[in-house]
Amino acid sequence: EADIYQTPRYLVIGTGKKITLECSQTMGHDKMYWYQQDPGMELHLIHYSYGVNSTEKGDLSSESTVSRIRTEHFPLTLESARPSHTSQYLCASRKGSAGAGYTFGSGTRLTVV
């Protein structure tokens, strides 16, 4: 049973629309991450958080924003979707210890038309 949940699983949206991708975890992990991944390709870090009210941008500039008001919730918002945002978005969390592994959600497959 998944301990980290992403919704929606699939989303098709028009250019210029504002969208929010949801991510929630029930494990009490402090650290949460958003990755962008094209099918079968490497992961690109776009945002991360080390705890409530802590957010940082990753290596990939994706024109998105995140918030971390509660430990369990880490939503990603695209203010104005573009076709270049078409991709899979993966949310993950992990414990604070140095060698702790990531627990990933099943992802949101976003298509911007």
Add this chain to the structure above:
Amino acid sequence: TQLLEQSPQFLSIQEGENLTVYCNSSSVFSSLQWYRQEPGEGPVLLVTVVTGGEVKKLKRLTFQFGDARKDSSLHITAAQPGDTGLYLCAGGRNTGNQFYFGTGTSLTVIP
């Protein structure tokens, strides 16, 4: 610049064959993880190695961390169709709060 390069990028083999996937870097990592990702799902952690030269076995999968902690390999014995997926390595540092993911190896095992 990609910190971790994986090779090969794509691999297609027959069921029953053996294979090795490599994860290389010029940087030293305090630990290294391997993940497998199936289509339409998120990556799932397979193993974490933390000591230079460490070898871990998970059924038919053998993971090795290089002596200098800059590289790692994953060896699969007698591959099965269920091994099909994207294999990702990820290196972590004591000073950081994130792991750096490799470029990935897409494995297809043909029945």
